Amino acid sequence: MIEILQEKIRQAAERRAPLCLRGGGSKDFYGNAPRGEVLDTRGYAGIVAYEPTELVVTARCGTSLVELENALRENNQMLPFEPPHFGPAATLGGCVAAGLSGPRRASAGALRDFLLGAKLVDGRGNLLAFGGQVMKNVAGYDVSRLLAGSLGTLGLIAEASIKVLPRPPAEATLRLRMTEERALEALNQWAGEPLPVSATAWHDGDLSVRLSGAENALRAVARKLGGDDLPDAQAAGFWQGLREHADPFFAGAEPLWRIAVPPAAPALRVPGRQLIEWSGGLRWLKSDAAAEVVREAARRARGHATLFRAERRAGEAFSPLDPVAMRLHRSLKAAFDPAGILNPGRLYAEL
Amino acid sequence: MGAALPARQREVAAALRAFLPARAVLFEEEDTRPYECDGLTAYRQLPMVVALPETEEQVRRILEVCSAMKVPVVPRGAGTGLSGGALPPGDGVLLSMAKFMRVLRVDPRNRVAVVQPGVRNAAISDVAAPFSLYYAPDPSSQIACTIGGNVSENSGGVHCLKYGLTVHNVLRVRGYTAAGEPLELGSEAPDAAGYDLLALAIGSEGMLLVVTEVTVKLLPKPQSARVIMASFADVERAGQAVADIIAAGIIPAGLEMMDRPATRAVEQFVGAGYDLDAAAILLCESDGTPEEVEDEIARMKAVLERSGATRMTVSRDEPERLRFWSGRKAAFPAMGRISPDYYCMDGTIPRKRLGEVLTFIGAMEKKYGLRCPNVFHAGDGNLHPLILFDANDADQLHRTEAFAAEVLEKCIAVGGTITGEHGVGVEKISQMCAQFGAGELELFQAVKRAFDPAALLNPGKAVPTLAHCGEYRSLRAGGRPAHSDLPRF
Secondary structure (H helix, E strand, C coil), X not given: CHHHXXXXXHHHHXXXXXXXXXXXXXXXXXXXXXXXXXXXXXXXXXXXXXXXXXXXXXXXXXXXXXXXXXXXXXXXXXXXXXXXXXXXXXXHHHHHHHCCCCCCXXXXXXXXXXXXXXXXXXXXXXXXXXXXXXXXXXXXXXXXXXXXXXXXXXXXXXXXXXXXXXXXXXXXXXXXXXXXXXXXXXHHHHHCCCCCEEEEEEECCEEEEEXXXXXXXXXXXXXXXXXEEECHHHHHHHHHHXXXXXXXXXXXXXXXXXXXXXXXXXXXXXXXXXXXXHHHCEEEEECCCCHHHHHHHHHHCCCEEEEEECCCCCCCXXXXXXXXXXXXXXXXXXXXXXXXXXXXXXXXXXX | CHHHCHHXXXXXXXXXXXXXXXXXXXXXXXXXXXXXXXCCCCCCCCCCEEECCCCHHHHHHHHHHHHHHCCCEEEECCCCCCCCCCCCCCXXXXXXXXXXXXXXXXXXXXXXXXXXXXXXXXXXXXXXXXHCEECCCCCCCCCCCEHHHHHHHCCCCCCHHHHCCHHHHEEXXXXXCCCCCEEEEECCCCCCCCCCHHHHHCCCCCCCCEEEEEEEEXXXXXXEEEEEEEEECCHHHXXXXXXXXXXXXXXXXXXXXXEHHHXXXXXXXXXXXXXXXXXEEEEEEEEECHHHHHHHHHHHHHHHHHCCCCEEEECCCHHXXXXXXXXXXXXXXXXXXXXXXXEECECXXXXXXXXXXXXXXXXXXXXHCCCCCEEEEHHHCEEEEEEEECCCCHHHHHHHHHHXXXXXXXXXXXXXXXXXXXXXXXXXXXXXXXXXXXXXXXXXXXXXXXXXXXCCECCCCCCCCHHHHHHHHHHHCCXXXXXXXXXXX
């Protein structure tokens, strides 16, 4: 099956015909608009290796993310970065290519932090393997991590090995009433203390804080932080809604911006509604404001803004790169995909 | 080699002295001698010129001048690297970043520190300490090694399983390409736009850029930490205990193993209080709130007991905890006391293959007639077998190299890697041919060309040419070396 994908890429390279690498299509909305003939990766699926005591799972790109997470749950383990699925069809390949992490990112780390190895089919149709299944590996450049968030522009991510972690023994969610300023203050104060905070979200005066860890430790910390305990089912629904953008905040026709800033950056003054995650490091913005206004606000806060979802797109989805970085991007793209056929333009118009 | 190039040497030194003070450009042998090797002392080479810049602008100009004159440049931090990554170029400039020693900013609100590359690893935690923060990666050489070197090698330490390597704890670097163009990779904001060039730069062994500034993540210092020292009657049982702890859903802050030859060598050196009757000891650390630690220590003790631990001691206070760790951290210098030289390997394997690999190492000890104590980052499968030898005996050196090559290839065969945290450098460049195929090596070279088309930054390290691999394979097969005069990438 992988040979078929390799052959299709080889032929497309010969014809210089753009390909749109696609799993379940759950993230078609993300990045610049997809174009080219669809190359469906879902036929190349399945968990290749999973031994819970090695803390690593290796699976093919077409593997359903739901199926993968279920296999981990059966062994009381998880993908620590809580990747959003954005639909039941999400695949592991798309998950790695998008590089997105969910609510646990600020405490556990991002998808790229857990990516130990990958096999990819480059733009010539060659199957190449980088990294591996072990925790530490510094042989050769870290090409696997480079693939996280590359949106399929460097190659078809055929297989990925991901570090997994045990599920926390217990979780509790607190809800406190706070202004945005006070919440940013408190979140960054707590993040500097050794507290088992595993996710945070502030919106419209409500600050939700999820704690993960040993039961007795959670009780002690919950007393210290104060606020109301959210019942478990309600809490699970809330974090799931946040991760999958099913929360009512994400409804509405205005474009959704994802603004990443240093976590203690002050409240952003931009028109629209905001929801703050990752102890202040991620500011979701629903706003009709012009792209330049949003990007300028992000830049002033030493961050960057992505046009995450929009019904009509104009301009780039991602923040512009400086000229030296863009030249490196072009050289790398040419090294991996000399014919420029893999998801062209999806990350940046000129890649 | 430096002496063979006096004209070139004078020319390059003069070009650098045009904008650097005389004391920052060294070329007399007595001045350049201290730079002839890094922590891997078996490989030595006098650099043609040593440059000691103090400002980013000086670094930029050095790179510009060297690029124009086609002079190779090798960056160097404290020179503690164990793979010869900072082995100087005989026909080039050794770029010492030792004077970049300033901490530029500690920002407790955002939990970051911005430091120059010559700042020592341990010094970062020192400046963060007043805010109850620290920098997590802790290579054993942390009192001497610099953050710039850590970035180049993607250094680890004894707490990686829970807290990650350098790549997980550095948010941003600033530096210059080989041609002297400014570059900023990553950012203090999460998930910087574009390809993750920061991940590519970290662990690139000084081949892609020269780093002049590093932003590291600071973590809140755990309120408390305790370590269990557990004894086992055989090494395999200790290995199984490691798997059992992880199967129980515990990620210890540190999980280290030492075999008896290692504990015996260390004990006479530091007196850590290790059980010398045990065939192997495990050090299992828990950190967090006092409640978390109490809970986790109890769970780990129960697992270790079931897994056959013959003795367990839990550190009662901080001095005792540090004493238990002191032996592990002093393992390499301790070998230097019982043997004229030691050669440290760095292979990483899937944990479940530990017994098999240790048995293999035992067989190699007999085959080559050399002793090889083992210390092991058991939690993440990273082995540090230490071959004891005398470098003055050419035959012993030869046997050591052959011993090491067999062990590294065994690590690959069981699904592991030749290096977990020390880097490839010059040392393991041949084994790269065993770990990667031609397609991967060609792509690595293309990555290198994207950053450094003229191949002037740290040439000949980390990534072998296909010609070198051909030569190596025919040598291993017992054939005649071919193309032995071809330059390496």
